[in-house]
Amino acid sequence: MKELQAYIRREGVVLSEHVLKVNSFLNHQVNPSLVMSIGENFAARFRGEDITKVMTVEASGIHFAFATALSMGVPFIYAKKTKAITQDNGVYTASTYSFTRQQTYQITVSKDFLSSADRVLIIDDILAEGASVKGLREIIDAAGAKLMGVGVVIEKSFQSGRKSLDEAGIPVHALARIAAMSPDEGITFLED
């Protein structure tokens, strides 16, 4: 998505070879019309798949999941992050590791909102090692639902998340694929 790549070049800050700051327009201050275009792009890519639910993890995936779900005319679910290790019979749970925060979270989704009849599209802001997507996949599997694809706004293609999904045969649509980045050299995009 050219508009997004232009934004990232103009407003993104490369802090290291692994850390890209996009908090002026994507995940702290947010440009809503850009996010709406992102959602429409995901919706167009997966419109043929009879998606019944969009899923993401709180908090930074919520506005992208909302924009996508609005465009597709289906509900979305955001998994809740909890640090407490509570067992509740009414929820599906999975563990996910945050590299940014160096912390393991449990994510939970109420059993009321996901069933074997669902065809799910996962939406997330950043795909790096793929920890959030892995947690959501466990929940989708536990519900007997079908994962139809994954849409990510920014993919750090040099980390392992994309490769794992490709190997599992899951369709991935990434709007900005970063082949490499550094504070000195800037960002090199792959074309998707």
Next chain:
Amino acid sequence: MKELQAYIRREGVVLSEHVLKVNSFLNHQVNPSLVMSIGENFAARFRGEDITKVMTVEASGIHFAFATALSMGVPFIYAKKTKAITQDNGVYTASTYSFTRQQTYQITVSKDFLSSADRVLIIDDILAEGASVKGLREIIDAAGAKLMGVGVVIEKSFQSGRKSLDEAGIPVHALARIAAMSPDEGITFLED
């Protein structure tokens, strides 16, 4: 907002005189077209105020802030919740108490995104004791920005949040005002 009140009557679950569960359509599974109507309603109410930024707190305010900001054509900011007591010169911080989680959080907003030129509209999902709004007001004050109003999806009018805002002379627009509720008697709405 009649459509919202009808949803709350149909799908809301009154767990006690203080706790209303709306997680099938507002804050876990989300109905995107309803949320978009909510955002358009807030935008219409505050359109004359030359709002420059919409603000909320992660996570459950994000989709409402996004829908409102999209309708108004301005950016939104979501304050981050952290439990760590970090001092960072680059952020405004405030403490806020979550009654649901019985826990004090720090909320933070980068100084890059809020200035004395800003005219701010706060959007949140639920107004009860007003703890989140209080934290956001501290941040807006610290930035020298101007708070133009507060939009909340559900107000529990029998708790103190609305009264505090009325006393401070801050315009509040609540889409569903709950005068009283109980598992046996159901919900009584005030008209706004």
